[in-house]
Amino acid sequence: MNQVPNTLPDRNRRALLRRRLRSGHVVRPPWALPEAVFLENCTRCDDCVKACQEKVLMSGDGGYPEIDFSRGGCALCGDCAEQCRAGAFQAPPRKVESAWTHRVSIKSNCMSLNSVVCRTCGDVCGEHAIRFQLKVGGAAAPLLDISACTGCGECIALCPVQAIQVDFSEIDHLGGSPDA
Numbered sequence: 591m592n593q594v595p596n597t598l599p600d601r602n603r604r605a606l607l608r609r610r611l612r613s614g615h616v617v618r619p620p621w622a623l624p625e626a627v628f629l630e631n632c633t634r635c636d637d638c639v640k641a642c643q644e645k646v647l648m649s650g651d652g653g654y655p656e657i658d659f660s661r662g663g664c665a666l667c668g669d670c671a672e673q674c675r676a677g678a679f680q681a682p683p684r685k686v687e688s689a690w691t692h693r694v695s696i697k698s699n700c701m702s703l704n705s706v707v708c709r710t711c712g713d714v715c716g717e718h719a720i721r722f723q724l725k726v727g728g729a730a731a732p733l734l735d736i737s738a739c740t741g742c743g744e745c746i747a748l749c750p751v752q753a754i755q756v757d758f759s760e761i762d763h764l765g766g767s768p769d770a
C-alpha cells in the first residue's frame with residue numbers, strides 16, 4: 591500500500607486539533623496515541639481503515655481515521671494498530687483496558703428508565719457491564735459498571751432510542767489521561 595504524504599499544513603493540523611479538543615466527539619481507533627501525537631504521526635494512508643473487518647473505522651475529518659459507533663461496535667481485534675507503519679498507535683502489548691480513555695453512559699431517555707421493558711444493551715454487552723436492577727412497580731433499571739466497560743460501543747447502535755452515548759468524562763474516574 592502506498593503511503594500518502596502527510597501534507598496537511600501545520601496551521602490546519604493545529605486547527606483540527608483545537609476543534610477536536612473542544613468538541614471531544616471523535617473516537618480514534620483503539621490504542622491510538624494521544625490526539626496531538628496521533629495527528630502528528632498519522633499519514634492518513636487509510637491502512638487501518640481497510641484492515642477493520644467490523645467496518646466501524648472510517649476516514650473522518652481531514653482524512654484521519656475515526657470510529658463510527660453508529661455502524662456497530664469495535665471487536666478490539668487490534669488489526670488496525672497492527673497495520674499502522676507510522677507510529678500512531680501504542681506499542682504492544684495492547685491491553686483492552688488501555689484501548690481508550692472513553693467509556694459510555696446511559697441517558698435519561700432510556701426506555702427502561704421510563705418504565706418500558708428493554709434489555710437490549712445488557713444482552714449485547716459481552717463484558718456484562720450493564721445489569722438490570724429490579725424496581726417495584728416498574729421496568730428494571732440499567733446499571734452500568736464503568737470498571738467493566740471497555741468502551742467497545744457495541745451497545746450504542748443497538749439501543750432502540752439512542753440512549754447510550756460515548757462518555758469522555760469517565761477519564762478521571764479511570765485514572766487515565768485525556769486524549770490531548
Ligand code: SF4
Nearest residue numbers: 642664665667668670
Ligand atoms: S480493533 Fe479491530 S474492530 Fe476495532 S477498529 Fe480496529 S480493526 Fe476495527
Ligand code: SF4
Nearest residue numbers: 632633635636638674
Ligand atoms: S493511523 Fe496509521 S494506518 Fe491509520 S491512517 Fe494513520 S498512518 Fe495510516
Ligand code: SF4
Nearest residue numbers: 715739740742743745
Ligand atoms: S461499550 Fe461498554 S457497556 Fe457497551 S457493550 Fe461495550 S463494554 Fe458493554
